[in-house]
Amino acid sequence: MGRSPRVPLSVAGCLALAASLTLLAAPASPAASPDIVISEVYGGGGNSGAAYTNDFIELHNRGSAAVDVSGWSVQYASRSGTSYQVTELSGSIEPGDHYLVQLHAGTSGDGAAPPAPDATGSTNMSLSSGKVALVTGNAALGCGGDCDSASGVRDFVGYGDANDYETAAAPKLSNSTSAQRAESAADSDDNSADFTEAAPAPENSASSGGGGGGGGECGYPSTLIRDVQGSAHLSPLNGSTVDDVRGVVTAVKSNGFWFQDPCPDADPATSEGLFVYTSSAPGVQEGDEVSVDGTVSEYRPGGSSTANLTLTQLSGPSVTVLGTAALPAATVVGSGGRVPPSAVIDDDATGSVETSGSFDAGTDGIDFYESLESMRIEVPDPLAVGPTSTYGEIPVVGDGGANAGVATGRGGLLLREDDANPERVIVDDGLLPTPAVDTGTGFTGPATGVLDYSFGNFKLLLTETLTAGPGSATAETTTLASGTGEVTVASFNVENLSPKAPRSTFDALADQIVTNLGAPDIVAVQEAQDDNGPESGQSTGDQTWLELIDAVTAAGGPSYDYRQIDPQNGADGGQPGGNIRVGFLFRTDQVSFAAGTHGDATAAVQVSASGDADDPVSLSLNPGRIDPGNAAWDNSRKPLVGKFLVEGEPLYVIANHFNSKGGDDPLFGRHQPPARDSETQRHAQAGVVADFAGDILAIDPNAAVVVAGDLNDFEFSTTIDILEDAGLTNLPALLPDSDRYTYLYEGNSQVLDHLMISPSLANAGFAVDAVHANAEFSVQTTDHDPLIARLTLP
Numbered sequence: 001m002g003r004s005p006r007v008p009l010s011v012a013g014c015l016a017l018a019a020s021l022t023l024l025a026a027p028a029s030p031a032a033s034p035d036i037v038i039s040e041v042y043g044g045g046g047n048s049g050a051a052y053t054n055d056f057i058e059l060h061n062r063g064s065a066a067v068d069v070s071g072w073s074v075q076y077a078s079r080s081g082t083s084y085q086v087t088e089l090s091g092s093i094e095p096g097d098h099y100l101v102q103l104h105a106g107t108s109g110d111g112a113a114p115p116a117p118d119a120t121g122s123t124n125m126s127l128s129s130g131k132v133a134l135v136t137g138n139a140a141l142g143c144g145g146d147c148d149s150a151s152g153v154r155d156f157v158g159y160g161d162a163n164d165y166e167t168a169a170a171p172k173l174s175n176s177t178s179a180q181r182a183e184s185a186a187d188s189d190d191n192s193a194d195f196t197e198a199a200p201a202p203e204n205s206a207s208s209g210g211g212g213g214g215g216g217e218c219g220y221p222s223t224l225i226r227d228v229q230g231s232a233h234l235s236p237l238n239g240s241t242v243d244d245v246r247g248v249v250t251a252v253k254s255n256g257f258w259f260q261d262p263c264p265d266a267d268p269a270t271s272e273g274l275f276v277y278t279s280s281a282p283g284v285q286e287g288d289e290v291s292v293d294g295t296v297s298e299y300r301p302g303g304s305s306t307a308n309l310t311l312t313q314l315s316g317p318s319v320t321v322l323g324t325a326a327l328p329a330a331t332v333v334g335s336g337g338r339v340p341p342s343a344v345i346d347d348d349a350t351g352s353v354e355t356s357g358s359f360d361a362g363t364d365g366i367d368f369y370e371s372l373e374s375m376r377i378e379v380p381d382p383l384a385v386g387p388t389s390t391y392g393e394i395p396v397v398g399d400g401g402a403n404a405g406v407a408t409g410r411g412g413l414l415l416r417e418d419d420a421n422p423e424r425v426i427v428d429d430g431l432l433p434t435p436a437v438d439t440g441t442g443f444t445g446p447a448t449g450v451l452d453y454s455f456g457n458f459k460l461l462l463t464e465t466l467t468a469g470p471g472s473a474t475a476e477t478t479t480l481a482s483g484t485g486e487v488t489v490a491s492f493n494v495e496n497l498s499p500k501a502p503r504s505t506f507d508a509l510a511d512q513i514v515t516n517l518g519a520p521d522i523v524a525v526q527e528a529q530d531d532n533g534p535e536s537g538q539s540t541g542d543q544t545w546l547e548l549i550d551a552v553t554a555a556g557g558p559s560y561d562y563r564q565i566d567p568q569n570g571a572d573g574g575q576p577g578g579n580i581r582v583g584f585l586f587r588t589d590q591v592s593f594a595a596g597t598h599g600d601a602t603a604a605v606q607v608s609a610s611g612d613a614d615d616p617v618s619l620s621l622n623p624g625r626i627d628p629g630n631a632a633w634d635n636s637r638k639p640l641v642g643k644f645l646v647e648g649e650p651l652y653v654i655a656n657h658f659n660s661k662g663g664d665d666p667l668f669g670r671h672q673p674p675a676r677d678s679e680t681q682r683h684a685q686a687g688v689v690a691d692f693a694g695d696i697l698a699i700d701p702n703a704a705v706v707v708a709g710d711l712n713d714f715e716f717s718t719t720i721d722i723l724e725d726a727g728l729t730n731l732p733a734l735l736p737d738s739d740r741y742t743y744l745y746e747g748n749s750q751v752l753d754h755l756m757i758s759p760s761l762a763n764a765g766f767a768v769d770a771v772h773a774n775a776e777f778s779v780q781t782t783d784h785d786p787l788i789a790r791l792t793l794p
Contacts, residue, residue: 034336046106087121129160365422395747411440456666596622
């Protein structure tokens with residue numbers, strides 16, 4: 001199915017009883033420091049030929065907030081030693097700042113004096129090999145020869161021939177060289193990759209240029225990036241010409257580049273990053289320090305008629321490369337940095353967030369991500385809460401889900417009425433490819449890149465390779481089966497199935513029907529297409545059903561028959577030319593289809609009293625379409641009722657596929673709360689179906705009625721309320737949180753598919769299972785999970 005602006009939630013396979021809230025758990029594993037790291041180590045101080053008179057250790061704050069290091073320490077041990085010498089620290093390190101710890105002075109007198117230290121100690125470090133730990137306490141480490149991941153160790157560097165290090169040791173050093181981070185803000189937990197051997201270049205807090213002061217201390221003399229961005233969704237300088245806006249290039253694409261002020265201020269509401277639109281390949285590269293003249297503009301992806309937010313940019317630019325510089329620190333979006341809101345996207349705008357006058361980056365998810373627009377960000381310990389899409393997008397949450405909302409039982413994130421999960425961010429392949437992953441998959445390192453926006457979502461465009469960890473998702477198989485006095489009914493959206501699909505698609509769907517669903521007695525099917533698929537010109541669709549039944553037989557399944565009605569050509573929506581429709585598969589060894597006149601596309605089935613006490617309700621058509629001429633069904637699938645006999649007793653099943661959510665505003669769109677215009681038609685459709693079910697129950701209050709299908713709305717929606725008001729019980733709403741979803745959209749697990757039953761069936765007893773076999777996987781047979789219920793006959 002193509003990209004559609006749905007806004008759904010989801011459910012998973014389990015029996016419908018106990019509900020429980022399960023938080024996504026973060027796996028225990030060493031993680032890169034989110035803020036303070038060891039940025040340089042020098043042990044040749046004062047030796048013959050030394051560059052500096054003293055040994056030193058330099059620290060750097062790669063985070064977005066000041067960190068108080070009072071009570072912390074740096075500790076040193078020899079290359080194979082187990083006793084650590086402690087130097088205590090004090091004060092705070094501002095974001096982007098360095099912090100210099102001056103240690104032992106050699107006796108030769110060679111070398112220059114280091115900059116004024118921020119802390120001092122007497123430790124005499126080896127010039128060539130040793131181990132340095134940054135510790136969040138001041139007690140000497142007692143971890144022996146394995147301290148790189150010990151409790152309290154914030155960062156660790158083993159250099160030369162050290163026997164302890166992060167992944168592999170940094171280079172061996174000399175009197176004239178130190179170990180320096182290749183990028184001061186990068187920390188991959190691999191000393192050999194993160195550190196290079198170079199001439200010592202110590203920096204203290206005074207020389208770092210952070211301090212919250214921004215451009216002045218960095219030497220940026222004019223308009224700053226944060227002045228362009230402002231603390232709102234639209235730039236206060238929109239339409240203005242600005243000169244000499246400076247920063248460091250953080251990423252480049254074919255028609256522009258991102259750059260960022262390396263010295264952020266203390267206001268989290270103002271972004272420090274900006275996109276420069278060059279229209280053709282820019283003549284800059286990552287790490288260039290640039291000055292840009294240009295016009296401030298707001299670009300709205302998709303055009304002015306869309307509900308998308310805008311991106312602030314500089315257009316018509318004149319770019320001057322001033323030199324090169326280290327990349328600005330990536331802002332950590334998670335523990336140790338800025339933790340995103342976990343429930344509210346926006347709660348104080350009525351209308352457009354661009355003109356509402358309110359902006360709360362601390363509590364509103366849409367403002368939180370706006371305040372990071374075009375900046376380098378890092379999501380630590382990312383967890384995929386949806387599969388990689390066909391567009392290369394992966395919805396993730398940070399910290400292994402520890403700060404996220406209610407989890408499903410299989411690593412997803414449950415959409416709820418009051419929680420659309422703003423903590424999600426979409427990892428995108430716009431700059432680097434993304435791995436193919438299933439829901440619940442973790443990764444071997446953080447997700448790092450620049451924050452962009454398109455298609456109604458904030459997107460993290462990767463600038464560093466993201467590698468997936470092992471996946472564990474497997475397709476579920478239900479345990480529900482019918483016995484004497486019971487019947488199993490399933491709902492299954494087969495996603496634009498036609499004979500134009502490869503036989504492998506039919507085989508995969510058949511295997512799910514036979515194996516994962518246990519060969520249900522009745523299957524209400526949605527999105528069966530006509531016999532020539534998306535080609536136009538006809539609407540007959542019997543071949544689609546016959547090929548699916550043939551595949552079920554080949555998979556070892558029982559004998560099935562089908563009932564369907566061909567729609568009028570082009571009248572029921574869906575993929576152009578495909579003429580999707582609903583219908584029934586049913587097992588001929590378990591149930592029979594009651595005798596009756598087969599309806600057509602335009603005839604409306606009527607309900608009447610039969611006068612037979614054993615079978616009180618008569619249908620004028622079987623199968624028959626319910627009020628197909630009603631405007632509620634314009635360009636939408638018409639519902640189909642079928643009367644079955646189960647052990648001689650009548651069972652009425654209504655197959656549905658309600659109007660889609662296409663055209664609704666995105667969750668992260670400019671209109672808040674989002675407009676959901678598609679609901680109006682679904683409400684009307686629910687009313688028609690509710691009235692029809694009511695007509696049956698008015699004649700026979702004990703009638704067994706099932707309303708099944710893809711209703712394209714949530715269990716807490718008005719659409720479902722209308723049907724429940726007719727006396728129907730919605731079974732997936734009774735599933736526990738961990739299992740209540742049949743669909744995934746942009747990382748939100750949600751219920752779109754439903755099985756609703758009349759009072760007599762609800763009172764007689766039932767079990768329901770959402771069978772998670774499709775929605776969570778990057779390789780899908782269809783995009784919906786099937787839903788099955790075992791019902792006891794009244």
